[in-house]
Amino acid sequence: MFSSPEEVFEKEKRYLMPTYKRPRIVIKGGKGAIVRDFFGNEYIDCVGGIAVNAVGYCHPEVVKAIKEQAEKLMHVSNLYYTEPQVKLAEKLSELSGMDKVFFCNSGAESIEAALKLARKVTGKHEFIAAEGSFHGRTLGSLSVTFGTKFRSAFEPLLLKGVKFVRYNDAEAIRKVLDEDTAAVILEPIQGESGVRVPSEGYVKAVREICTEENVLLILDEIQTGFGRTGRWFGKDHDGVEPDIMTVAKAMGAGFPIGAMLAKEGIEFESGEHASTFGGNPLACATALASIRVIEGEKLVERSRELGEYFMEEVRGENGLESSPQVKEIRGKGLMIGIELTQPCSELVEKALERRILINCTADKVIRLVPPLVIRKEELDKVISVLYEIIK
Ligand SMILES: Cc1ncc(COP(=O)(O)O)c(C=O)c1O
Incomplete structure (x- = not known):
């Protein structure tokens, strides 16, 4: 395709926006x-x-699933039923304890869906997010992302009334809650701001405050999901059930797919939200294969064990x-x-x-x-x- 890496660098410079x-x-x-x-x-x-x-790269089971599904059906409109989509929704519900799924194509899109859904079901419009949070770069998800580095060139952002509170301080949330708050949005472990792990019980305490104050809890599991932290989801360390949860990244093993999951009764009606590609048969068959591998090779346990091994090796005198x-x-x-x-x-x-x-x-x-x-x-x-x- 190219004769040298330099040729790739040159053409990249010529034809791509310098976003990376x-x-x-x-x-x-x-x-x-x-x-x-x-x-x-x-x-x-x-x-x-x-x-x-x-x-990992080129896992044979994932490659096989992609080939087989591509030969049958890559895409058909969401106006029709497809089996991989329904099967994946069932599997996600089983793994997460959530009830209903909306499929999209990336993390930021799942955040957009979550914010939109929270506004719709509560009839309220404000959000509370954490300092250090990262939820994506689209204008809605950027509104709940912290830090001038990401935001300053694009202000004013779309969502008004987002309050940022100290991460790992549940009571700080209670202090800023008011009658306009639709939801609190959090990462169980903050990734982009430097793998910031909150104290044990923090997410649980936030859950309790949200329940008491009648606001929704959105957990962003885009980076922490699918075994990354040694449990299926970051929320499982604290045994917490959010009202809405977002996933993407590892779900598709590299094939773009995201999803927003919600508890029973928290859902869009027909026509209120949609995505042309969201949950197409190829993406869903790939994600099903990815999850099969995570289960079959016990990668959640492996993540936990290797993580513990790493810490043992780097700690000490x-x-x-x-x-x-x-x-x-x-x-x-x-x-x-x-x-x-x-x-x-x-x-x-x-x-x-x-x-x-x-x-x-x-x-x-x-x-x-x-x-x-x-x-x-x-x-x-x-x-x-x-x-x-x-x-
Ligand atoms: C916690 C979290 N939320 C949201 C996103 C945005 O996901 P995407 O880049 O797929 O839009 C990311 C991406 O790094 C993330 O780590």
């Missing part, structure tokens, strides 16, 4: 937790499509966490944040030279969200490279 800052590597393929570049060099991937590639450059290492399952005392963007390049892909978020936090199929030896290699480059 990319290291100079062209990725051509992958298997498990490994990706291959233009020349066939292999890298251990700790970015995992930003928590998308939970089952001589562990990575004890080095002066590291402020804190935190996380749940294979959603791990290494907060440094200095910006970490340079380390992305250093890790790349050592054939490891890592991501730097919130300026000083290395976020590790590798495929859940990553092998223990691969994780050991990652730990030793991190040790080397951070020290």
